[in-house]
Every structure is written in C-alpha cells, then in structure tokens.
Amino acid sequence: MMKTLGQALFSSGLQNPKYTAGDKKDQDYETRTYHVTNWVSTTLSGMQWDAAMNTGFRKLFSYIQGNNHNKVKVEMTAPVTCRVDPGAGPACESQFTVSFYVPEEHQDNPPAPSDPEVFLENRKEFTAYVRTFGGFSNENLKREELLKLMESLQRDGVQYVDKPFYAAGYDSPFKLMNRRNEVWVLKQEEQQQQQQQEEQEEQV
Template sequence: MLKTVGQALFSSLQSPKYTTLPPNSQDYEVRTYHAAKWVSTTLCGMELDAALKTGFRRLFSYIQGNNQPKASVEMTAPVTCLVEPGAGPACETKFTVSFFLPEKHQASPPEPNDPEVFMENRDEFTVYTRKYGGFSNQQMKGEQLLKLLESLQKDGVPYTDKPYYTAGYDSPFKLTNRRNEVWILKKTEQE
C-alpha cells in the first residue's frame, strides 16, 4: 500500500495513450484514446461522489492484490467514471468507475476476486475534454460539463451528450495543481 500511495504522491503515473486531434479550442481538447483494457466496477444510485468513493475502494483493493495471483498492480491515472443518467428525475444513474491497466498487464490482466470488479476492453474512442483544477466535487463536475456542452454547441461540433465521463488524475493528498476533466463523446458517423 505504501508503494502505491508513494507512486500517487511522488511520481507520474502511467496513463492511457491518446492522440490529440483538431479542432482545439481554448475551452476543450479533442482526444482519441487508443484501445486498451481497464479494470472497472459498476454502481447504481443518485450520487456521483458516493459512487466514485465506493468504486475507487473496490478497484484499489484489486490493485493491492485482491485478484487471482494476488499481484500488486501499479496505480494509474486518470480514474474515470462513465455516467449514464437515468431516464427521469427519480431514475437511478449508472456509474462505471475504472482504472487503466498498466502496459505490463494489458496482455494478461490479473483476474479479480471480487465479483463486482471486471475487465473492460475499451475500443478506440474520441472525446472532447475540458480540464479544470481544485478538489472536484459533484457540483463542480456538473458546472464544467455544462461549460463544455455550451462550447461544443457554440462550435457546432458533433457530440453525444449522454453518457459522459469524469476523470481525476490526483491522489487526495495532492494539495495544489490538481487536474480534473470532464469528457463528452464525439458523435460517430454510425449514430
């Protein structure tokens, strides 16, 4: 555990590979993430922050050795959360919290012991990304998401407003220069 906390505090963490695409605006960046494996867990409920906390604990247990070979898996960044809003105001939202698997585990990831943790093969996908700092919370994520949607509408680019992602890059112990993001999926030609 100390090794992982140390990695989160003192070194740069491995991240998924992506390519930056035009057009870029001052408000957002366009990225195509390469196909990769992620370890994930899905929760249902109404509160994003609570789902992130519970999902993070499950996945942290997995990287600490709660897997078939009891292997320690390096912490990576970002921690993403795919948010699939429910159909109405009283409907539950589905949250999928994920850690990118380090390159060393991409070919053969350790199998999780927890039945609520699973391997996710993400195909290549393109997102519009808005960065922001500080200690993020549900309200900040919502505000940044609205700003990103406004920018995309103003620029007339093709996007899908649901589902969307939140992404956090820093340990809770990092006090300054924090990096958070919201991602909106670029609409594909098939949609």
Template sequence: MLKAVKQTLFSTGLQNPKFTAAEEKKQGQDYEIRTYQATKWVSTTLSGMQWDAAMSTGFRRLFSYIQGNNHNKVKVEMTAPVTCRVDPGAGPACESQFTVSFYVPEEHQDNPPEPSDSEVFLEHRKEFTAYVRTYGGFSNENLKREELLKLLESLQRDGVKYVDKPFYAAGYDSPFKLTNRRNEVWVLKKEQE
C-alpha cells in the same frame, strides 16, 4: 503496499492511457479533442443518486484489486486517471449507473489479472475520440456538473456532433495533492452515421 499508497496519495509518475490530441485548437476553443487507443481497464459499476459516493465506493473496490485482490494475487501499479462513466437515470429523481475504472498499466495490458471480487471486472475499451474539458481544484459532484455543462455549451456553440450519454469524469490526483490539480470531463464524439 507502501509504494502503491504513496503513488496513490501523491500521483507521481503514474502511467496514463495513450492518446493523440488534435493538433490545433480553434480560437476560443476551451476543450481538447483526443483519440484514445484501445486499452483494458479494471472497472466496477454502481447504481445510485450520488456521484461522489459512487466514486468513493468504486475507488475502494478497485484499490483492493490493485493491492492483490485478484486471482494471481499480483499487486498492480496505480495509474491515472480514475474515470467515472455516468449513464444518467431517466430523470432527476432516478438512479444513475456509475462505472468507476482504473487504467490497466502497460505491463498487464496483454494479460491483466482476473478480479477476485465479483463486483469488479475487466473492460476492453475500443479506440474512441472524446471532447475533453480540463479544470483544476478539488472536484466534487456540483463542479463536475458545471464543467460538463460548460463543455456541452462549447460543443453546441461550435456545432460539434457528440454523444449525449454516457459521459465521463476523470481525476488525476490524490486527495492529498493540494495544488495544480487536474480534473476532466469527457464527452464522446459522435461517429459518422
């Protein structure tokens, strides 16, 4: 458990899902285009009005899973990023759906342990392409929204086709890492119709 807590707190050497980045950025382009391979994630979904509260509750559920709260009682290595898929509600005073996820490490991709908690599930994400904006500092609900709006403005400026919702936030660092923090917002590429 100490190793998992240390990895979580200091996010050193954590496995990340594999992706291929588009080779060249155009001048003035402030986002990256990434294609992620099909992978498995462990996830939990919450409804609510507050992004940060959902992230906190979701993180605790998933951390319990990687600490052995699964059918095999297996400890699973911490990975990065922690993602939060946001399916916005119908209006500003409506609840949104938040799906918080940990990437399943390579050694468990073929056969991840089944969760013991009924609110935690295994998710198979198909290959997808995302527009990604990276930013530093300590992230919070307002900053995520600001960065998402900047990404959407950039995509509209560049005439890029994208999916309005859902969108994702991704965090790579523990709350105890003070410098060189990495956060992202992801918007999915609209597939050819």
C-alpha cells in the same frame, strides 16, 4: 504497498493511457482519440456521483493491492474515470462505472479480479472532447464543467453524444496544489449521426 500508496497519495509518475491529440478548435477544450486499452472497472447504481466514486475507488484499489486471481500487486495509474449513464428522470438512479487504467506491463494479460463486482473492460478506440479544470472536484463542479463543455461544442457546431459522459480525476485527496480534473464527452460518430437522423425522420 508503500509504493502504491505513495503513488495514490501524491499522483507522481503514474502511467496514463495513450491517446492521439486532435486539432485544437478552441482553447477551452481539446480532442483526444484514445487507443484500444484494458481497464479494470466496477459499476454502481445510485443517486450520488461522489459516493459512487468513493465506493468504486475502494473496490478497485483492493484489486491493485492483490485482490485478484494472480494475487499480484498492480501499479496505480491515472486517471480514475467515472462513466455516468444518467437515470431517466431526476429521481431515478444513475449508473456509475468507475475504472482504473491497467498499466502497460499487464495490458496483454490483466489479472482476473477476485471480487465478482469488479470486471475487466476492453475499451475500443474512441474520440472524446475534453475540458480540464483544477481544484478539488465535487458533483456540482463536475456538472458545471460538463455544461460548459457542451456549450462550447454547440458554439462550434460539433456533433457529440450527450450521454453517457465521463469524469476523470488525476490526483489523490492529499494533493493540494496543481490538481487536474477533466470531463469527457464522446464524439458522435457518423453511424450514430445517421441513426439519429433516421429516428428524427421517423418521428416526422
């Protein structure tokens, strides 16, 4: 318990999911292709991004503390990601999927969650454009950084998916210096580009 709690508080020596770094087009974002990995996740609906993150974090922290069918303790990892599927309008609820990366020793056979609202998620390989920023993150800051990332991609003529998008945090609230936060936007694959083009042609 103390080791996991210590890792969560000080974010040191945590396992991260592996990725292949792409050519850096510009200094204000990077391209990463994440390998196939298992994550443990929970999905919440609501209007408040930060509230969803806090609730989701508590559920997943309970899972790694032994609230799973094997009753095993699982090492804390980083980052904690939050996938945001925005609602259809300003007053509509969004969906927030909060996730912990499953550490290497459990990747092949992750313990099944005991909480019916927590599930295992196998993420296929995907490419994301990533913008990194420091300090204490909040909903407004994440949205500002997301907008800056999209503006950079538009500047460079890069095709991307505008939703869903991700936020990633690497540090506990107790870490004061050298904090690391990220926003991720997914690369638009050729198949998606073709589908989008066909939809535009149908509208003409």
